[in-house]
Amino acid sequence: DQQVKQNSPSLSVQEGRISILNCDYTNSMFDYFLWYKKYPAEGPTFLISISSIKDKNEDGRFTVFLNKSAKHLSLHIVPSQPGDSAVYFCAALMIKAAGNKLTFGGGTRVLVKP
Amino acid sequence: NAGVTQTPKFQVLKTGQSMTLQCAQDMNHNSMYWYRQDPGMGLRLIYYSASEGTTDKGEVPNGYNVSRLNKREFSLRLESAAPSQTSVYFCASLLSGLNTEAFFGQGTRLTVV
Numbered sequence: 119d120q121q122v123k124q125n126s127p128s129l130s131v132q133e134g135r136i137s138i139l140n141c142d143y144t145n146s147m148f149d150y151f152l153w154y155k156k157y158p159a160e161g162p163t164f165l166i167s168i169s170s171i172k173d174k175n176e177d178g179r180f181t182v183f184l185n186k187s188a189k190h191l192s193l194h195i196v197p198s199q200p201g202d203s204a205v206y207f208c209a210a211l212m213i214k215a216a217g218n219k220l221t222f223g224g225g226t227r228v229l230v231k232p
Numbered sequence: 233n234a235g236v237t238q239t240p241k242f243q244v245l246k247t248g249q250s251m252t253l254q255c256a257q258d259m260n261h262n263s264m265y266w267y268r269q270d271p272g273m274g275l276r277l278i279y280y281s282a283s284e285g286t287t288d289k290g291e292v293p294n295g296y297n298v299s300r301l302n303k304r305e306f307s308l309r310l311e312s313a314a315p316s317q318t319s320v321y322f323c324a325s326l327l328s329g330l331n332t333e334a335f336f337g338q339g340t341r342l343t344v345v
Contacts, residue, residue, distance in 0.1 A: 127272070150328075150332045152333070152334065154334075160338060160339070161236075161339050162322070163336070164334065164335070167331075167332050207274060209275075209334070211326075211328070211332060216282060216286075216288065217263065217281065217286065217288050218282065218326055219277070219288075219290070220263075220277070220280070220324070220326060220334055221277060222267070222274050222275035222277070224272070224273065224274035225274045
């Protein structure tokens, strides 16, 4: 039962244009959503997060949008740069007394062409 | 700032051997996690821990045990390694609240032959 899904395994975009990465989830009890970027042979690095009570959060070139009714979130990168080429993961956090469960999607590989 | 430190970085095991992957964080976080990453599979949660002495199963716990003896350290043990456990393993710790963020180690690349 995959609770967090990234249905696009890959995305190719021209430098300077917008990259839009999508993520769907099934459990309405998630409290936070996070986006991570991962280069080969490195650990994932945090990009941006959003609380489930918000619908938008922005940090520099990165904006995350949350549509709770559709159980969908997206990450917008504007403008895209060649250094953004990496695998991007969305994650969902459920805060419980017994523990904070953090579940990841399968990732989307982004290639930014110069 | 060490953050999350994993050891070893690389390991080759023979089928049936045992080993423990070590993870330590110096950020005073309560929650810690172990994930495995396989090609095309994303990050799958093995076990997680809310605090010292408490652990819970994730999506793929079979074949693994964990130990959270103190707030700082969370270890992952393979009692009898199998080729299906060949993977890259990541440890993480979580800061939750206004600026929720999980911090990851650099990973352990494990090969079971």
